[in-house]
Amino acid sequence: MKAILQWELVIEILLMLPVKSLVHFKCVYKSWLCLLSDPHFGISHFQRLSASFTRLLFIAPPSPEIRSIDFNASLHDDYASATLNLNFLPPNTHHNVQIIVETRYAFPQHQDFNPLLKAKMVFLSNKTSLNLSNDVRCTIFNRKILVHLYQTQRTDRIANPVPFHSKPFL
Amino acid sequence: MKMMKPYVWLQTSDDSIQQVEQEIAMFCPLICQEIIQKGMGSSKNCAICLPQQVSPAMLSLILDYCRFHQVPGRSNKERKSYDEKFVRIDTERLCELTSAADSLQLKPLVDLTSRALARIIEGKTPEEIRDIFHLPDDLTENVEVEEEHVDDRSVDDLLSFINGNDGGKLNILTILIFVFT
Numbered sequence: 607m608k609a610i611l612q613w614e615l616v617i618e619i620l621l622m623l624p625v626k627s628l629v630h631f632k633c634v635y636k637s638w639l640c641l642l643s644d645p646h647f648g649i650s651h652f653q654r655l656s657a658s659f660t661r662l663l664f665i666a667p668p669s670p671e672i673r674s675i676d677f678n679a680s681l682h683d684d685y686a687s688a689t690l691n692l693n694f695l696p697p698n699t700h701h702n703v704q705i706i707v708e709t710r711y712a713f714p715q716h717q718d719f720n721p722l723l724k725a726k727m728v729f730l731s732n733k734t735s736l737n738l739s740n741d742v743r744c745t746i747f748n749r750k751i752l753v754h755l756y757q758t759q760r761t762d763r764i765a766n767p768v769p770f771h772s773k774p775f776l
Numbered sequence: 777m778k779m780m781k782p783y784v785w786l787q788t789s790d791d792s793i794q795q796v797e798q799e800i801a802m803f804c805p806l807i808c809q810e811i812i813q814k815g816m817g818s819s820k821n822c823a824i825c826l827p828q829q830v831s832p833a834m835l836s837l838i839l840d841y842c843r844f845h846q847v848p849g850r851s852n853k854e855r856k857s858y859d860e861k862f863v864r865i866d867t868e869r870l871c872e873l874t875s876a877a878d879s880l881q882l883k884p885l886v887d888l889t890s891r892a893l894a895r896i897i898e899g900k901t902p903e904e905i906r907d908i909f910h911l912p913d914d915l916t917e918n919v920e921v922e923e924e925h926v927d928d929r930s931v932d933d934l935l936s937f938i939n940g941n942d943g944g945k946l947n948i949l950t951i952l953i954f955v956f957t
Contacts, residue, residue, distance in 0.1 A: 610871075610875075610909070610910055611871055611874060611875055611909060612875065612878065614878075615874055615875065615878055615886070615890065616909065618886075618890050619890045619893050619894045619897070620894075622890065622891060622894035623894055623897070623898055624898065627897070627898050627899070630901070630902060631902060631905060633902050633915065634902040634905045634906055634909075634911060635906065635909075635911045635912075635913075635914060635915070636914045636915045638911075639915060
């Protein structure tokens, strides 16, 4: 007997997949193309994704590169780890920043654990903050990471927060 | 006299009828409704007719699952490791199981098998996906144009999100930098 999954079940399963797979799967079947191109599907998918959202900022001290890592994503997912562009920070602050993890729950024992994560990590729960150095303070608030940059000699403050640009980290 | 465990009679898709422990079968909302609301299943003559998706093999798998999980006092770790082993079956059977569990409204098992299927298909090519879901290839020609169009739009959406136009509505990691001059 050939098991043919009902459409509702197929949708459920597709909602669990990373964006990268969904982009490939548009050419599987006509009704999949319609589904995956439908903004409502996109919104549901996004909500599903953000509900189980856990991401980690990884800053390896010798290199200026800062990565944002989703340690629940599979290792095949290209966006599981994305480089963030933090060029606006003064050059030396990178060395003082360590790793900040936002997690909704106790740290998961994940099988596909990213080898990068063997490094020292700092876990923050919601609404806590941590001074990473004299210059940089990280705060988790409403599931956003706010990076505050202090320059003690300067007292003026630019009114608007600068939006952070990075590669898509969806 | 020895106490008899209550049993319930179930008829699977091949018309065969079997007796299973009521306590375990009641784990499936559909069977539970039939017993409580319609008084079905108490004898062979009024066996509960299960949906077409439930073959005897699938019923036996589903009952194994229910039997394990209805035992109280198991730790989450035990349950999780049972679940992990439980879905290590071939993809065809996993699809069948998903479908059968769904027809019995057994939500936890549907979630479990759907997640397992999602993990399996995640890295597969469209061709392999068609094989798994028994789909014909019905749009090879149009695909490239369509894909390009759709991708453009999603990049725009993404940019507008990253630039914060959607602000507080979108609940995902945003890094805001406050610069002190």
